[in-house]
Amino acid sequence: MSIAAIRTLRGRAWQIYEQMGMPTPQQEDWKYTDLGRINAALGDNWWKPAVPERSIPSLGADQLEALAIPDLDAWIAVFIDGRFQAALSDLPEGIDFAPLMRLVIDRPEQAASMLEVDKRMPLFNGFVAVNSALATDGGVLLLKANTVLDRPLLIRHIATRSGTAHIRHSIRLKERAEAHIVEHYCGIGEAAGLTNTVCQIDLAAGSRMRHDRIQMEQPCHYHIGRLSVTQARDSQFESHSVALGAALSRVDLSVELAGPGAACALNGLYLIDGRRHADHHTVIDHAVPHCTSREHYRGVLDDRARGVFNGKVVIREGAIKSDTAQSNANLLLSPFAEVDAKPELMIYNDDVKAAHGCTVGRLDTRQLFYLRARGLTEADARQVLTFAFADEVLASLKPAPLRRFVEHAAFSRLFHEEDAEEMLT
Amino acid sequence: MSEAVKLKPTPRSFAATQYAAGFVTEIEQETLPPGLNEDVIRRISAMKGEPEWLLDWRLEAYRHWRTKREPRWSMVRYPPIDYQAISYYSTPRRKGDGPKSLDEVDPKLLETYEKLGIPLREQEMLAGVAVDAVFDSVSVATTFKEKLKEAGVIFCSISEAVRDHPDLVRQYLGSVVPITDNFYAALNSAVFTDGSFVYVPKGVRCPMELSTYFRINASNTGQFERTLIIADDDAYVSYLEGCTAPSRDENQLHAAVVELIALNHARIKYSTVQNWYPGDENGVGGIYNFVTKRGDCRGVGAKISWTQVETGSAITWKYPSCILRGDDSVGEFYSVALTKNYQQADTGTKMVHLGRNTHSTIVSKGISAGHGCQSYRGLVRMAKSAENARNHSQCDSLLIGDRCSAHTFPYVEIKNPTATMEHEASTSKIGEDQLFYCRQRGIPEEDAVNLIVNGFCKDVFNELPMEFAVEANRLLAVSLEGAVG
Numbered sequence: 001m002s003i004a005a006i007r008t009l010r011g012r013a014w015q016i017y018e019q020m021g022m023p024t025p026q027q028e029d030w031k032y033t034d035l036g037r038i039n040a041a042l043g044d045n046w047w048k049p050a051v052p053e054r055s056i057p058s059l060g061a062d063q064l065e066a067l068a069i070p071d072l073d074a075w076i077a078v079f080i081d082g083r084f085q086a087a088l089s090d091l092p093e094g095i096d097f098a099p100l101m102r103l104v105i106d107r108p109e110q111a112a113s114m115l116e117v118d119k120r121m122p123l124f125n126g127f128v129a130v131n132s133a134l135a136t137d138g139g140v141l142l143l144k145a146n147t148v149l150d151r152p153l154l155i156r157h158i159a160t161r162s163g164t165a166h167i168r169h170s171i172r173l174k175e176r177a178e179a180h181i182v183e184h185y186c187g188i189g190e191a192a193g194l195t196n197t198v199c200q201i202d203l204a205a206g207s208r209m210r211h212d213r214i215q216m217e218q219p220c221h222y223h224i225g226r227l228s229v230t231q232a233r234d235s236q237f238e239s240h241s242v243a244l245g246a247a248l249s250r251v252d253l254s255v256e257l258a259g260p261g262a263a264c265a266l267n268g269l270y271l272i273d274g275r276r277h278a279d280h281h282t283v284i285d286h287a288v289p290h291c292t293s294r295e296h297y298r299g300v301l302d303d304r305a306r307g308v309f310n311g312k313v314v315i316r317e318g319a320i321k322s323d324t325a326q327s328n329a330n331l332l333l334s335p336f337a338e339v340d341a342k343p344e345l346m347i348y349n350d351d352v353k354a355a356h357g358c359t360v361g362r363l364d365t366r367q368l369f370y371l372r373a374r375g376l377t378e379a380d381a382r383q384v385l386t387f388a389f390a391d392e393v394l395a396s397l398k399p400a401p402l403r404r405f406v407e408h409a410a411f412s413r414l415f416h417e418e419d420a421e422e423m424l425t
Numbered sequence: 426m427s428e429a430v431k432l433k434p435t436p437r438s439f440a441a442t443q444y445a446a447g448f449v450t451e452i453e454q455e456t457l458p459p460g461l462n463e464d465v466i467r468r469i470s471a472m473k474g475e476p477e478w479l480l481d482w483r484l485e486a487y488r489h490w491r492t493k494r495e496p497r498w499s500m501v502r503y504p505p506i507d508y509q510a511i512s513y514y515s516t517p518r519r520k521g522d523g524p525k526s527l528d529e530v531d532p533k534l535l536e537t538y539e540k541l542g543i544p545l546r547e548q549e550m551l552a553g554v555a556v557d558a559v560f561d562s563v564s565v566a567t568t569f570k571e572k573l574k575e576a577g578v579i580f581c582s583i584s585e586a587v588r589d590h591p592d593l594v595r596q597y598l599g600s601v602v603p604i605t606d607n608f609y610a611a612l613n614s615a616v617f618t619d620g621s622f623v624y625v626p627k628g629v630r631c632p633m634e635l636s637t638y639f640r641i642n643a644s645n646t647g648q649f650e651r652t653l654i655i656a657d658d659d660a661y662v663s664y665l666e667g668c669t670a671p672s673r674d675e676n677q678l679h680a681a682v683v684e685l686i687a688l689n690h691a692r693i694k695y696s697t698v699q700n701w702y703p704g705d706e707n708g709v710g711g712i713y714n715f716v717t718k719r720g721d722c723r724g725v726g727a728k729i730s731w732t733q734v735e736t737g738s739a740i741t742w743k744y745p746s747c748i749l750r751g752d753d754s755v756g757e758f759y760s761v762a763l764t765k766n767y768q769q770a771d772t773g774t775k776m777v778h779l780g781r782n783t784h785s786t787i788v789s790k791g792i793s794a795g796h797g798c799q800s801y802r803g804l805v806r807m808a809k810s811a812e813n814a815r816n817h818s819q820c821d822s823l824l825i826g827d828r829c830s831a832h833t834f835p836y837v838e839i840k841n842p843t844a845t846m847e848h849e850a851s852t853s854k855i856g857e858d859q860l861f862y863c864r865q866r867g868i869p870e871e872d873a874v875n876l877i878v879n880g881f882c883k884d885v886f887n888e889l890p891m892e893f894a895v896e897a898n899r900l901l902a903v904s905l906e907g908a909v910g
Contacts, residue, residue: 028498032838317827332842335809341837343848350824350854358848360839 006104006112013117013132020126022046029123032308032340033279037248038222041192042164047130050081050163050193059160059188064088067158067186071401074154074182081158081193082136082165095149100138100168114140114170114200122254122283127224131166131198138168138197143177145204152180152210152399159187159195159221169199173207173235180210182402185225185245187218194222195246201227203235205259210238212397216245216409219274223249233259240397241268242406243278244413250279257284257291268297269393271410272305279308286315286322286352295326298393300386301337302414312344315352326356331363331389333382333414363389383415456515461508463487466615469514473584473618476591486604486614493608499771500800500832501740503676503713511678513616513649576632578662579624583651586622593624597655601684601721601748609680609742610717613649617682620650625660625691634890636665652683656691658724663694665893676704676739680715689724689751694732696889698897701737708767708796711739718745722754722780730757731774732888734897736904739768744802746775749783749814756785759885761897763904764797764829773803773820773834778811778844787818788884794825794905800832807844814841820850823881825874875902 022039023030038046059080077097078088084099091097104111115132118124139155159165173179185195195217203209217223223246229237243249255264270278284293299307307330315322330339343356363385371381390410397403408421457465466487470480495506573580579590586594604614621637637652656662679701685693695718704711714737720729731745747756758774776785785805793799801820822831833850855877863873879886879898886894 317830320827330839332839332844335842337842338840339837340839343833343835343850345833345850345852346830347822347824347832347852348830349827350829351827352824352852352854354852356833356848356850358835358837358846360837360844360846362842362845 003104003108006108006115009112009115010133013115013129014134016117016119017126017129017133020129023125023127029125029281029310032306033248033250033277035248037277038194041220041222041247042162042194046164046194047134047166047196048163049134049136050159050161050165051083051136059158063188067156067188069154069184069402069405072152072154072399072405073401074152075149076154076156077139079137079155079157079165079167081160081163082167084137084139092149092151095147096140096142096144098140100135100140103140110140114168121228122285123226123252123281125252127196128198128226131168131196134164134166135168135198136166138170140169141171141179143173143179145174145176147174147177149179152182152402154182154184156184156186157195157197159185159193159217160189160191162191162193164194164196167195167197169197170202171199171209172202173204173209175204176206177204178208180212180398182212182214185213185215185217185223187221187245189218190220192220192222194224196224198226199228201229201237203229203231203237205233206235207232208236210398212240212402213242213251214406214409215241215243215249215251217249218245219247219276221246223251225249225251227251227253229253229255229264231255231257231259231262231264234261235259236262237264239264239266240393241266241280242394242410243268243270243272243280244409246276246278248277248279250281252281254283255285255293257286257293258288260288260290263292265294266296267393267396269299269390269410270297270307270309271300271390271413272307273302273413275304277306277308281310282312284311284313284324286313286319286324289318289320289322291319291322293324295324296393297328298390299328299330299339300333300390300414301330301339302333304334304336306338306340308340310342310344311356312346313354313356314346315348315354317348320349320351322352322354324352324354328356328358329389330360331386332360333362333386383411383419386414387411456512459510459512461487461511461513461616465513469616469618472514473587475587478595479587482599482604483615486611487616489605490608490611490615493611495608499742499802500798501742501769501771503740503769506678506713508612514618572632577626577629578631579622580635581622583617583620583622583653586653590622590624593655594622594653597653597684597686598651599684601686601719602682602717607717609715610682613651613680613682613717617649617651620652620681621654622652623654623662623664625656625662627657628659629657630660631662634663634665636667638667648677648679648681650681652681654684654693654695655686656688656693656727658689658691660688661692663890664696665890666695666697667700676711676713678713678715679738681717683716683718683745685720685729687720687722687724687727687729687754690726691724692728692730693720694730695720695745696893697731697733697735698893698900699733699735699737699741700900703737703768704739704766706766706795708739711768712737714738714741714743716743718743719748720746720756721748722751722756722783724754725751725780726753727751728755728757730759730888732759732885733761733772734885734889734900735760735762735770735772736900738770741768741770741772743772744774746777747785748777748779749785749811750779752780753782754780755783757888758785758787758789759888760789761792761882761885761901762790762799763792763794763901764799765794765904767796769798771800771802773801775804776806776816777804778807778814778816780810781812781814783811783814785816787816787820789818789820790882790885791820791822791831792825792878792881792905793822793829793831795829797829799830800834801850802834802836804836804838805846805848806836806838807841807846809840811841812843814844816844816846818846818848820848821881822850822852823878824852824854875905878905
């Protein structure tokens, strides 16, 4: 395998994109998300990488400081506009972490297997193909058997200019390894850009992973993200996907429970205001017996925001003793907000436990009355109840500095900075 | 509709009891040759002596149908249908006009209905249910006309309605399900041959249950009936519908359209027991049941309630829906669907809330056994104008056996923050502890399963008129025979 071979592979991926094009609302999986906004903002060549020449973007120390998560003791890998920044990163020794670009040169076979386009992937679409064709950089992490990453690994993506950042991560945990990954998406400035990331996670038998995805990009930015997880026997995966920013964001999250005893818990919060649009599509595939899945997504929608949630759980023929429960709750705070939810169950055998629930509503008037009767102002009462609703998801974020950071970001979006401050202390 | 499902199970083999309505009536029939084009539609229209406007409407529907593609989004699989191989009109041969009374009806036909447990003649004397019997393409008899006339209720076949009440038909036909609605609705609009028409005038409570019984008899035909029910201000009507067909190795198409219109404070209750031939245990034959049913609560405080028990058909594709246009209107959907052997069902409902304070309830119970494949597909849409709208949906599936499948696809689209929507769904098998409990008390396994299934469906059966519920229970038990154990 040579670099030339990778070039052919990327060429094929590009052809697949040219055949498929961008998803349209006529496609069932994109019924509620119109990508016309991306075309309008970025033009037909929306895929053009953000940094065409080899110029290294630079950020001031104070700018970086403003984006940091206070008090979080973590390893860190920084990507600016889709390029890995070794100087800003701090990575553990003995852990095999290589940015994709170096991998292409050093170990092309591995790079090729990462970039291979698999059309059978759940929710496959043109963005994945484009990502394979154009991915500029990304993290490749391999954790050997029985190793435990002592601190969370924070992967920060900073968008600073217009154009698209195509990022490809691959994280593999060998037997009984443990890791906590935090993907943090943020940005600076007013330039309209797009983040198109693909993260593939492969968990070997007995391994455990926490994965948190915090998306708080600038209001002029667009975000297309994908997380594909494969779990072997007795592995555990817990994820949080929090969408607070971007003009339009879409996250496709798929988990394949491929070994008996595997368990996953997917949590999510989309808390958006303005004209933002946040779309989460999840697929949990119970391919083998004795697997467990839990899913809990909540939405808080203010102003003219629109939230989309589609959670699909498939239990295959022969996957007996599968246990799945899914819940989706949505809170509409404004007369112009909208939510479109579709919790799906597809079950192909009888020896299973499966349930899902979905609710949409406003704040409970009786609860509001209770708080007002105890002297809270209307606005305060609403804040308390909204906070309590959303915190059901955020409360399970770990460690505490990360939780505080996300809670603060979420609530200062909806309320005055001081109020959020007060609520959280 | 108790009469629709009196399938007395005898203690003979399962094969004999499984589909008791599977016989063929030897009767002279007049059938149009297979194929569909504008001339066929003109002939159907001419044979029925229809006015010009209806022919034009049919032709417009046909032209639209030609531009449409068959829907493929549902979770049902079947080989492509050759729409040119179907005969679009079949009628028992008769002379001159239709029968004036039951005495003029062919005794063979009466016998058929008697065999099915629908004694039209006795019905007229004893039971309090008015029946419109539709045999293949045409309505053969409508009972109780006189008594209904006294109350001012119009209950007749739609062909008669076109002749006798053209203004009403013209005003409402296609106003809920337009010809452009979907592929099968367009086809139905082009070729529909008969069906029932009900008009309940202002303030009238229909004095008895109305009922239509549909029977497919001829082979190579499709049945395309059209039902139109209008309840004027403050009126009430309860309508029951039942269906059967002979056991044949070929698949037959049934594409009906039902339109309900409820004006101010009117109430319509529409119950269906669908027992078309489901095909044999290897999935050969059976009816393709592609039906569009929709109710429009046009007036303030109107209420439309759908109750369905779906045990038949090789493939079911139907979504009885409510458009809650009037303020304070109410929509309800109660469904039990059973798929066994190789039956497939993709069914559910749509509740479209447009008016203020509109309420809807969805209770869907699916039972899947053998290689059955069942999907609940529902939509709850609350428009910006739907202040204080409420919906509660519950979809439960019961799986029997490890080769069957059950799917849930609820679509939720909410644009108003004062709306409240709750959806819950669960999928499980028959509890081993429940079975054990029954067995321990000396109840044979098959009876225990029936008991548990009946309990599972109770919420829906409670909505059926009483005698109908008893029959639905029995039908379910007969259908489940052989599926368990």
